[in-house]
Amino acid sequence: MSVLEIPELALIALVGVSGSGKSTFARRHFAATQVLSSDTFRAMVADDENDQSASADAFDALHYVAGKRLRAGRLTVVDATNLQEHARAGLVAVAREHDVLPVAVVLDLPEQLCWERTQGRADRTFGRHVITRMQRDLRRSVGRLTREGFRHVFVLRGTDEIDAAEIRLTRLYNDRRELTGPFDIIGDVHGCRAELEALLTKLGWTIDRDDAGRPVDARHPQGRTAVFVGDLVDRGPDSPGVLRLVMGMVRGGTALCVPGNHEQKLLRKLRGRKVTVSHGLAETLEQLAAEPAEFTDDVVRFIDGLVSHYRLDGGALVVAHAGLKAEYQGRASGRVRSFALYGETTGETDEYGLPVRYPWARDYRGAATVVYGHTPTTRPDWVNNTICVDTGCVFGGRLTALRYPSRELVSVPADREYYPPVRPLTAEPGAADGTGPVTDRPDDVLDLRDVTGRRHIDYGYGTTTVPAENAAAALEVMSRFAVDPRWLVWLPPTMSPCSTSTRDGFLEHPAEAFADYRAAGVDRVVCQEKHMGSRAVVLVCRDPLGGPLFGPGGGVVHTRTGRPFFNSAARTEALLARIRAAAEAAGLWQRLATGAGPAGWLLLDCELLPWSAKALGLIREQYASVAAAGRAALPAALDVLDAAAGRGLPVGQLRERLARRAVDVDRYADAYRAYVGDPDAVTLAPFAVLAADGRSYADRDHGWHLECADALVAADPQLFTTTRRRVVDLTDDAAVADATEWWSELTAAGGEGMVVKPYAGLTARSGTGRLLQPGVKCRGREYLRIIYGPGYTEPERLAELRRRSLGRKRSMALREHGLGLAALDLLATGAPLWRRHELVFAVLACESEPVDPRL
Secondary structure (H helix, E strand, C coil), X not given: CCEEEEECCEEEEEECCCCCCHHHHHHHHCCXXXXXXXXXXXXXXXXXXXXXXXXXXXXXXXXXXXXHHHHXXXXXXXXXXXXXXXXXHHHHHHHHHCCCEEEEEEEECCHHHHHHHHHCCCCCCCCHHHHHHHHHHHHHHHCCHHXXXXXXXXXXXXXXXXXXXXEEEECCCCEECCCCCCEEEECCCCCCHHHHHHHHHHCCCEEEECCCCCEEEEECCCCCEEEECCCCCCCCCCHXXXXXXXXXXXXXXXXXXXXXXXXXXXXXXXXXXXXXXXXXXXXXXXXXXXXXXXXXHHHHHHHHCXXXXXXXXXXXXXXXXXXXXXXXXXXXXXXXXXXXXXXXXXXXXXXXXXXXXXXXXXXXXXXXXXXXXXXXXXXXXXXXXXXXXXXXXXXXXXXXXXXXXXXXXXXXXXXXXXXXXXXXXXXXXXXXXXXXXXXXXXXXXXXXXXXXXXXXXECCCCEEEXXXXXXXXXXXXXXXXXXXXXXXXXXXXXXXXXCCCCCCCCCCCHHHHHHHHHHCCCXXXXXXXXXXXXXXXXXXXXXXXXXXXXXXXCEXXXXXXXXXXXXXXXXHHHHHHHHHHHHHHCCHHHHCCECXXXXXXXXXXXXXXXXXXXXXXXXXXXXXXXXXXXXXXXXXXXXXXXXXXXXXXXXXXXXXXXXXXXXXXXXXXXXXXXXXXXXXXXXXXXXXXXXXXXXXXXXXXXXXXXXXXXXHHHHCCCCECCCCEEEEECCCHHHHHHHHHHHHHXXXXXXXXXXXXXXXXXXXXXXXXXXXXXXXXXXXXXXXXXXXXXCCCCHHHHHHHCCCCCHHHHHHHHHHHHHXXXXXXXXXXCCCHHHHHHHHHXXXXXXXXXXXXXX
């Protein structure tokens, strides 16, 4: 049996004459969706799969579809004769364009058998000479396939070998997604063995030594894996010592290593290639000359076996020497390897004669964290989920490691400057992300093209497509009404109701809210009083003059669509001043302190009360008008019916129905009037501290968030309102019953209802790993009159409303929630304004989707 080991992401070209069984082979070994047949594409463009005059258009369409599949990372098989070099060249070009490996599978059967099979097909009308010519082309092709660019060529001869063949899809060498760490990712060592030993020791590693006392291996007691980003050699005092230790760790399974450009140059030199001996290579060659020849041979084999980059932790982590764009991750081609080794340059040189590197990291939008080195920087900074950990040890800087997934940076200083840098580390603006001198737009400059048109966004917590019309609607709101984009760092997600209740007289009930979360595998929730106000996002700076991240100003208070809450700047600042003072009195600035001191800003999620502070116009125009009309018309109608009944007319049922409507109208008016208060006497009900000074708190549980909220209430009870709550164990029937009774009391007293949330917090996930709804609202029977109308509790009306569909609302809530979490992550890592704004804008664009506004 022949086993064909083929990369799981490849373009496979079946090669064979007509009648060799290519289509049968494809059906046996591949899914129908993976196979692109030239006959099928001829039929698509010409309604006849045998119309050879349509071949050019058919293959043009086939190449287009193949490209789409390969771009999406899907195995693609081309079922065609593929006997002409120009036809195969087109397939190789498509594979190279998408950085996947082209593979040829040749089916070689005797000419006579192919002719007999062809004769058995009614749709094949050509003569024997065609098969003869194809067979001749096949013989010529087999020896050329490798030279043409096919990385793997498999030739199956005879029916027995073809029938016995087995396809085994294999991972690319760079695919180590099964390794989840934890990892210690170490920057460019450049021969600094002593510093490497010091760093490993500081990271908790135990170093093994040979009889001569040289380090030859290292182990971590917690099973961590070291990952070296390359450039182990050159410039430093002991490149052989570094190689000996790293090779031992890789051989022992405690480390991974990707090649750097210095290793590649050393390999070419050791193989006798002509290279320019510069940038520290001379020192490495001199040091290796003192080692046994066997050691140098080991070095050649080690470097030759290094893979351009690694995908780790399920694809969430990518390590490459010079970084890697999202579209190159997990691919294999010369272009990918070149980018991983050298990065990309603008074609210019700076004043030191060094190439200006293209700032790929500033445009990076991939979901994976990318850790790299190559360009030394004085300080590693996060840029769009990428970080450069080369801190110039050999130049007198530091040797740095990133602990993953905790993102902790650990470093040791260089003993001395071993090699003077051509370009001083401090003279490279923008070097923190390995980009060299900044040649792209500044962080705080927005570009209309970032947010307009139809866009597909992969934001780490999921993916979404923003239709062009939704983007246009969001742009209208954002450009005309929203606060300064620098201050607009997060928008709250919409909130879905719980599943519809079937209980008599109820549309929403706690039983369904609890059942929703039980079904998702949640056993502990927090039930929070739902304040009847307006959602308010508060971003407040400790310094009333603001700071460099957001620009001048002490903060903003905005609505869930990004609009300023108050028309008066003075009123906004007065409110911010009280919030700022309360945070000081509550100790929040100190509690959320960073290494640099007290927090400089806070991002709070709140409800601003009363509802009429923002919705007075809505109350007058939409709700009060309904009550006024009902109260004016229904008593008059009842008087008429009473007179009619006095004359003996049978109007009793009609009068009873209108009398119920009059009662419902009174209840309706009472419901909305409960939320009308003095719009000048506002209070805030905070329920989450979303972020502060370079830190997102989305991962904290709701107990922590409400504890912070309570501290603000205690500091200024006239401004802040407590959010009452119950923490409920869903496996405890008594706790569930108590929370249900609490909800009944709240709603009977005129309260809106409650919001049920996973106690674990905003980043809580289900048992399948999917993000959970951040909260579901469970509104009271009387409050829902405001939403659905005075008579919604009539049995026939309630039956109709129970058919409401929640799917679209829930989907939108999850997308907005994930986008918001991603925006908080970017805010915490100091991502450019345009990158954060893209996600906030997408949340607002989601709001343009056609969803029942009553849900």
